[in-house]
Amino acid sequence: MIRYDVADAVAAITLDRPDAMNSLTVEAKSALLGALREAAGDTAVRAVLLTGAGRAFCAGQDLREHADNLEAGRGLTDTVRAHYNPIVELIATMAKPVVAAVNGVAAGAGASLAFACDLRVASEKARFALAFSGIGLAPDSGASWTLQRLVGPGRAAELMLLGEPVDAARALELGLVTRVVPADDLQKTARELAVRLASGPTLAYAATKRALAYAATHSLPDSLALEAELQDACAATHDHLDATRAFLAKERPVFNGR
Ligand code: T3D
Incomplete structure (x- = not known):
């Protein structure tokens, strides 16, 4: 579900459930948190690169698992507190830069993960969807904190209330990402950036x-x-x-x- 590779002092963490758009189950979230903790604690790692396998970056919460939880009458607070919140806090506070290589759609908590990273490089195929309101939820995983800092409160409110997808060009215009590159160049460009950071102070x-x-x-x-x-x-x-x-x-x- 999560691939973890270290090379050139960069820990590359790849969300790897392409058939489900790299959406996050409890198991995937635990593995992601484990990988982030490994990267944060390893002194040989000096930068982190987060990306997705296949055509999505991350479609947020796995809605099949979510529907099962609702059906069983299980609340969400524990899953949010046990997984999403520590993941986002660790990305934002770890003592090394974290780069998101946004290869495709980043929706719901998947968008929140990208927003928590220090830098976002996007492929021309990337899009962001603040999908929470579309399923009757409010933002989580820090999006209410990060998004308005990236684009300002007015635009954050519009993106969250309307939930309309933002393509890569608009994301660049809004300041949601710092660079947009052709899809074939994304991993190389993002890796070069991460390696550059990993050889910095x-x-x-x-x-x-x-x-x-x-x-x-x-x-x-x-x-x-x-x-x-x-x-x-x-x-x-x-x-x-x-x-x-x-x-x-x-x-x-x-x-x-x-
Ligand atoms: O439980 C809790 O802790 C609550 C926390 C919630 C945090 C959240 O993240 S809430 C937001 C959850 N995410 C969404 O609402 C996004 C749902 N997905 C979509 O809106 C669209 O799929 C996308 C915009 C991401 C992509 O659209 P598109 O047209 O490119 O692809 P698609 O055909 O819709 O999806 C492809 C497959 O991925 C499809 O499976 P299938 O039919 O081929 O077997 C689809 O069901 C699956 N998929 C996409 N998103 C999810 C997913 N499967 C499970 N969970 C998903 N989130």
């Missing part, structure tokens, strides 16, 4: 993620205080020391992530 990237997340919900004085604290920590890294020396010596810096 990992601790500074982690600090950047923390600073951005913190500043989104705190005042300027508080954000300045955290920036100062994080900058002190970055200034004490080997990467900063080496890169400063490299700059003065007119050399290319080599970052070891320490």
